[in-house]
Amino acid sequence: MTPGLVEAAVQLVGFLIVAFAFAEVGLATASRLRRFSYEKHSYDVSLENLEERLMTARVRRVDRERESRSWNGIRKFRVARKIDEGGDITSFYLEAHDGKQISSHQPGQFLTFSLKIPDQKRPEVRCYSLSDMSRPYGYRVSIKRVPPPRKQPDVPPGKVSNFMHDNVQEGDILDCLAPGGDFFLDITHSSPIVLIAGGIGLTPMVAMLNAVAERGFDREVWLYYGVRDVNEQVMVDHLTEVARQNSERFKFNMCYSGTDISTLPPDPDINRYGERVSVDLFKRTLPSSNFDYYICGPPPLMDSITHDLREWGVPDSSVHFESFGPASVTKTPKAEEVAASAGTNLTVTFAKSGEEFQWDPAAGNILAFALDKDIDIASGCRAGSCGTCVSAIKEGEIEYLKQPSQKPDDGSCLTCISVPKTNIVIDA
Ligand SMILES: Cc1cc2nc3c(=O)[nH]c(=O)nc-3n(C[C@H](O)[C@H](O)[C@H](O)COP(=O)(O)OP(=O)(O)OC[C@H]3O[C@@H](n4cnc5c(N)ncnc54)[C@H](O)[C@@H]3O)c2cc1C
Numbered sequence: 001m002t003p004g005l006v007e008a009a010v011q012l013v014g015f016l017i018v019a020f021a022f023a024e025v026g027l028a029t030a031s032r033l034r035r036f037s038y039e040k041h042s043y044d045v046s047l048e049n050l051e052e053r054l055m056t057a058r059v060r061r062v063d064r065e066r067e068s069r070s071w072n073g074i075r076k077f078r079v080a081r082k083i084d085e086g087g088d089i090t091s092f093y094l095e096a097h098d099g100k101q102i103s104s105h106q107p108g109q110f111l112t113f114s115l116k117i118p119d120q121k122r123p124e125v126r127c128y129s130l131s132d133m134s135r136p137y138g139y140r141v142s143i144k145r146v147p148p149p150r151k152q153p154d155v156p157p158g159k160v161s162n163f164m165h166d167n168v169q170e171g172d173i174l175d176c177l178a179p180g181g182d183f184f185l186d187i188t189h190s191s192p193i194v195l196i197a198g199g200i201g202l203t204p205m206v207a208m209l210n211a212v213a214e215r216g217f218d219r220e221v222w223l224y225y226g227v228r229d230v231n232e233q234v235m236v237d238h239l240t241e242v243a244r245q246n247s248e249r250f251k252f253n254m255c256y257s258g259t260d261i262s263t264l265p266p267d268p269d270i271n272r273y274g275e276r277v278s279v280d281l282f283k284r285t286l287p288s289s290n291f292d293y294y295i296c297g298p299p300p301l302m303d304s305i306t307h308d309l310r311e312w313g314v315p316d317s318s319v320h321f322e323s324f325g326p327a328s329v330t331k332t333p334k335a336e337e338v339a340a341s342a343g344t345n346l347t348v349t350f351a352k353s354g355e356e357f358q359w360d361p362a363a364g365n366i367l368a369f370a371l372d373k374d375i376d377i378a379s380g381c382r383a384g385s386c387g388t389c390v391s392a393i394k395e396g397e398i399e400y401l402k403q404p405s406q407k408p409d410d411g412s413c414l415t416c417i418s419v420p421k422t423n424i425v426i427d428a
Pocket of ligand 1: 147157
């Protein structure tokens with residue numbers, strides 16, 4: 001073998017050894033990478049499982065705590081602070097009179113008050129949304145003074161709202177039922193949300209926003225708050241501060257229907273619009289329609305927004321609304337179906353007076369029908385949550401427009417969310 005050949009053979013062997021070594025290292029690295037990727041995947045899956053289990057445990061704990069601290073019937077609360085928010089709205093901070101812990105509530109729920117007003121035959125029952133998230137100190141409600149209707153200036157102004165403003169003072173004791181209602185934000189989810197408030201409809205939205213802020217803005221929030229002018233707006237300093245601290249996750253939009261916004265001092269944390277809140281505005285400002293929507297405001301705003309969201313292709317399951325009156329019950333497709341199924345040839349008899357009437361489906365529910373016929377049934381939320389309008393059914397059957405939060409005893413019904421299924425006799 002010539003020296004040249006020997007050198008070539010040595011080089012070849014050397015090359016093969018180096019190539020083999022590289023192949024070994026490559027294979028080992030690939031196998032390690034595979035193992036690492038598999039382990040990372042398993043780790044991710046276990047982490048997800050763990051997070052899910054933690055979330056379930058947290059929800060169960062919150063539910064258990066809520067149940068253990070909730071109460072049946074009336075509980076006494078002391079007005080700890082009374083704050084004028086402007087815009088004819090006053091906030092009342094309430095502490096449990098017994099000094100014990102209060103039940104936590106879901107952001108969006110309301111408290112039901114049973115108020116003894118002097119010269120009044122029986123207590124007046126009204127619901128007020130909790131305007132802050134669950135806090136250890138107690139509850140906060142924010143109440144707007146209700147004037148007589150514009151077209152009937154001579155009738156008395158709102159009984160309870162004005163009584164709260166004018167007569168209830170710090171230190172006074174009020175009777176309340178436990179928080180309730182099924183219009184609330186599920187804080188265990190993190191899907192992006194749009195909060196839509198008209199006027200005093202802001203109260204449940206502030207509770208929802210504060211609950212998200214407390215969780216470090218684990219979801220994106222867009223708030224559209226509609227008022228006529230700056231005199232009507234409340235809690236704007238608080239909302240602006242939340243927007244300033246969380247500009248990436250919280251977009252604060254103010255809509256003025258009766259103000260030239262060029263006259264307002266600029267504020268980088270507020271997007272101002274000189275128009276009503278509308279789906280048209282959402283189309284111009286939101287990145288997509290892919291949100292959960294929470295709406296509370298006067299009936300025309302709620303009607304137009306819910307209608308136009310449906311037209312925009314937003315599924316009904318993503319639209320949640322509360323009206324500070326009976327509208328929220330009868331507007332759902334299910335309720336409309338049940339109401340339409342109640343025949344027109346049914347009779348409703350009121351046992352105490354013995355009066356019998358032909359059922360009128362246009363009344364919407366038995367309570368409204370009774371009040372229209374001057375039959376006195378006490379009522380509160382008119383949404384099936386507070387239980388004030390419960391009445392015994394002496395004969396016949398009713399059907400619910402929506403499932404009550406708490407079913408009354410057999411033989412009774414919540415008249416505000418029911419219609420007759422057969423001829424009925426009511427103990428009223
Ligand atoms: C779930 C829920 C949550 C709510 N949350 C809030 C909240 O956070 N903040 C808030 O401010 N409100 C809230 N409300 C509304 C609140 O419950 C009351 O309905 C509101 O305060 C009006 O009650 P009132 O007693 O002052 O008025 P009412 O005495 O019930 O009077 C209502 C209207 O009827 C008029 N009226 C009186 N007599 C006559 C007559 N003879 N003929 C014609 N009209 C007459 C009054 O002038 C007034 O305009 C909520 C309601 C619900 C159902």
